[in-house]
Amino acid sequence: MGTFFSIIVMAVLVNNFVVVQFLGICPFLGVSKKTSSALGMGVAVTLVMTITCLITYPLYEYILVPLGLEYLEIIVFIFVIAALVQMIERAIRKFSPPLYRAMGIYLPLITTNCAVLGVAELVIDKAQMMSLLGITSMNVGVAVLYGLFAGVGFTVSIVIMSGLREKIDRLKLPKALKGFPITMLAACFMAMGFYVFNMIG
Amino acid sequence: MTVRQFLKSEAFKCIVVLLAIALVAGGLLAILNDLLAVSAEERTMRAIESVYGQQMEYETLEYDAADLTNEYGSIDQAYLLENGAYMLRSTGGDGYKNGTVTMWVILSPAGDGSLGIYKVVMQEYAKQTLMAQFGESFYAVYTAHNSELADGEIWFSVDASGIQNTQAGATMSSRAINNAVNCALYFARNVLQGGEA
């Protein structure tokens, strides 16, 4: 059980991809106008992250490393993520067109989302994972769980930001500050707040 | 859905196109990777050239794993150069976000037989985002203290316990670099010189 909780704490709080490591900022800023679309984006990214870890970890461990083809790592990972995003795009287009329109260009951009590829790269880095979670051996289960909770961490931070933004957009702001700049300022204060996790992590 | 229809259908076109692009990309990469592979020898030769400005013969030194790692970090490769200098590729740990720093440390025998640091070259660094902060002045400190190093048991450190060398705003990365250099020094003293220092 210990590792389960440490995964949750590490993935959601201490090593939160968006707010501590500042990866995946494009959708974090782009889609967080409304909480509904932010939640939709969060779920889509979590789904992609989980399935990516499920596929890329064994792919790397049992096929690429034994055959010495490490240099293919980036190409294969990005291909897997892109295929998953294409499937998710078709699914979202069918089941919730308003969410599909709200995400717009940011849906295909999940592929180049630094967080998703970041998880895939982090999970296969055994030494890093072991020191992070304080476990002795790495297996697919841990990888998938970490992917899942990294997605949850992403969703949590994007939903918090969308709640913040809905409040912010009602303020009387100079017109130039409306939209992205004020979101960046909010993210700046959020970053200062989360700086403390750097110390623990 | 006869086979003929399937062959003409949109689905088949997708599979063929994706397969074709993947094969061309994969094939190109595989071939290029073998063609453009940079061998370990070439990397070492480049390191020598970057330090001494000209190519030089070298001899690879082999050590068992126990000697290669110590409390500061680990030595990846050790070479003895033509002019008697040692070239060590050492990795120092617990930098920013427990990333590592890998450096070439070149130790040249000083007059009295002890090994002074001739030059320190940054090789690679993982997750140390503030590397741009480290100017020439930071690296020059390592080569300036050879006399104190000669009488042994003095290491580089971030605080004042040893020879202080830190960069404001990037103390964790400085610690990793200090560890890399200390690891090379420790290896040089205990293993290269038979541990009498």
Add this chain to the structure above:
Amino acid sequence: MTGQRFKQISLDGLLRNNPTFRLVLGTCPTLALSTAAFNGIGMGLAVTFILICSNVLISLLRKAIPNAVRIPAFVIIIATFVTIVRMVLDKFIPSLYESMGVYLPLIVVNCIILGRAESFASKNKVLDSALDGLFTGLGFTCALTLLGIIREVLGSGAIFGYQLWDFRIGFFSSSAGAFFVYGMSIALFNHIYSKIENKLRSKNFEARIMQKPDIGEPENELADQAEEAQNAALQTAPDQNAPTAAANAGHDNGGEA
């Protein structure tokens, strides 16, 4: 490929659709790398080169790639280019590879390249796509260098590595500072850009009104052509004194139709 189209694409890439300030794409590398101006130039030029190559190839294949598998196909093309560039640099120009080693894998993750491929290259001709890639890349390079200079001067008192003074504000080299500087420069850019656009639109007001044929008046080919040219000139040509360093367009607006 009329002069008009060239002007539209070049000003789109540099000003109207500047990837960093207007489209706000590629934020991860922008935040991570703008600690030093030199990083900005290195990353910017690498992105520009790969953006041009991938835009050209994608717009060449745009009719062949069916819509159902377009994302994986584009991504493979981009990732292949990045890896090839990395291998070639590592083998033939090691010094350049050393200084850019950290950024090259980051480019695969850069949203700008897939963003431009998806929204422009997959819908336009090859030459237009190549130009769009070039100017979007240049827009990105200028923006990144600008941010790099600001953060380097304030954060570590140096510019392009040359130490100016010892006064340092730690905030600006931290990631929170990155958000702050990036947000403020977007606000400044948008503010100046909308001011110029409004001023330009009001100056062209009379011409805009006269051009429109009244109801019932027969439209002729000449009126159409003039009106289309006028619209394009109105839409994109900023004044000479457009402040951002990128906008050295420096040509007068209109009168070219």
Add this chain to the structure above:
Amino acid sequence: MQMIVCASVQWDKVGLVLGIIAALAVLFAVLILIVTKVCHIKEDEKVVKILEHLAGANCGGCGHTGCEGFAQCLACGKATLDDCKVTSDEEKKEIAKLIGIEFSAAEPTVAVAMCSGGVNAEDRYMYVGNDGCAYLNQYLGGVKLCKTACLGGGSCAEVCPVDAIKIKDGVAVIDKTVCISCGACMRVCPRGVIERVPAKAKVYCACSTNCKGKETMAFCKQGCIGCGLCARTCPSGAITMKDNLPVFDYSKCTGCMKCLEKCPRHVIKTM
């Protein structure tokens, strides 16, 4: 050179790579196609083409939630092309061809605030609270005595995408040269003071109250008293009086400004 190239390339490794990548590509292509088949939605070909020509700003100026909704209504004829102000005229010509209707460039229009009250109009009560027209319009029919007066809350200036609106002495003034007639201000104004006027118009009546003279004088120093002088003096008969307000027929108006000189209340203003 050719021999050296072949030698250093380990062909077995290359074969291996091709095998793995081919397997992955086919596997994922099939997976994608299955998902595409499952999630196939019938998409009207025409709507997609129309969408390409629309400006795609999703501003809602046409009353639909976004461009897609507007495109669907266009395809089945429920919406007209003039609703969309943002798309340029050439694109509208293309769309017209697509859905097979005749289209001629509509007269360009600009928005104008039909009120000159502000400091001149009496307040019903002194309002202290959040600024914004919606709040000012909440109690007892609005802070101004006059039912159709501009409240000066500035919500229209706040929402205008091109900053064309300024609040001068409590009244919204729209700069016609900057205005792109997108209708955002008209939607946000709780009093309906802002209306669209042909861009070529020279004059307009800066008042929209339908009360008779004496009542108007009671609550506004500059309201229109419906005397009809302007209608009588207009040489080209462009002005007709309709429930105490002048209505301009801009196709006849020659811009001679006689009505402006004649108006005792100086309510008729130049654009």
